[in-house]
Amino acid sequence: MAEETNTVVTTEPTAKPQEPKAVEPSPAEPTQATTEPTQTTEPVNTENLEGSNKNPEKGSDAEPKPSTPEVVKDDAQFKLPEGMKLDEGKMKSFISLAKEFKLTQEQAQKLVDFDAAGIKASEEAFHKMQEGWKADTLKELGENAEQKLGEAVQAYKQFGDDEFVKLMKDTGLENHPAVVRVFRNIGSKIATDKTVPATSNGVKSSKTVQEILYGN
Numbered sequence: 001m002a003e004e005t006n007t008v009v010t011t012e013p014t015a016k017p018q019e020p021k022a023v024e025p026s027p028a029e030p031t032q033a034t035t036e037p038t039q040t041t042e043p044v045n046t047e048n049l050e051g052s053n054k055n056p057e058k059g060s061d062a063e064p065k066p067s068t069p070e071v072v073k074d075d076a077q078f079k080l081p082e083g084m085k086l087d088e089g090k091m092k093s094f095i096s097l098a099k100e101f102k103l104t105q106e107q108a109q110k111l112v113d114f115d116a117a118g119i120k121a122s123e124e125a126f127h128k129m130q131e132g133w134k135a136d137t138l139k140e141l142g143e144n145a146e147q148k149l150g151e152a153v154q155a156y157k158q159f160g161d162d163e164f165v166k167l168m169k170d171t172g173l174e175n176h177p178a179v180v181r182v183f184r185n186i187g188s189k190i191a192t193d194k195t196v197p198a199t200s201n202g203v204k205s206s207k208t209v210q211e212i213l214y215g216n
Contacts, residue, residue, distance in 0.1 A: 069104045076105055078112045081120060126172065133175040140177050141184075151187030152180050159186065 076095055080086060098108045141148045160168070168174035 071102050072098045072105050072108045074099075076108065078109055080112070081116050084116060084119065130172045130175050133172065133177065137175060137177045137180050140181070148184055149180070151191060152183035153187070155183040155186035155190060158190070 072095060074095060076098075078086075078091070094112075095108070098111070103111075137149075138145050156165075156168075156174070168179070173179050
């Protein structure tokens with residue numbers, strides 16, 4: 001009879017599972033912080049900021065500056081109204097003043113135009129005044145105005161020297177009724193007193209016409 005062989009199965013007990021151990025951080029790796037580290041910022045270029053904040057009307061330093069207008073020159077020529085003469089002395093003084101204030105040719109011309117307009121207005125007003133005086137004189141003389149004016153002109157020419165005549169013309173007083181009246185009175189005396197009048201005792205006076213009219 002066959003021998004029974006008892007096969008002994010040896011079974012090793014199943015190893016007890018080990019409990020998981022807490023993983024310790026490696027000393028080489030720093031523990032991650034709960035907050036993020038502050039980032040390092042680079043220095044701000046203030047020049048760029050200043051440039052961006054500049055007034056756009058003025059422009060940045062990089063923009064080219066406008067050229068300075070040219071100041072009026074010593075030999076500058078100006079336009080004048082037709083018929084108006086240029087006073088060289090006054091013009092030199094004006095150019096010197098314009099250069100002192102650094103005026104351009106265009107700016108100086110505007111001042112010349114302004115002054116010329118003022119002169120023209122004054123001349124027109126002067127002419128209008130002359131016409132008014134003439135009208136008043138003729139109205140005062142009334143009839144035979146030309147004959148009466150002839151008497152005034154005669155005295156005017158006889159007693160008025162060159163300086164006096166120029167003064168009357170420059171001021172226009174030769175047309176003023178009061179001036180014409182004075183010379184008319186003188187002229188009428190010249191016409192009636194061609195001979196020196198006798199004195200009360202019948203002796204002729206030795207005074208001249210000028211002495212009679214103007215005194216001693």
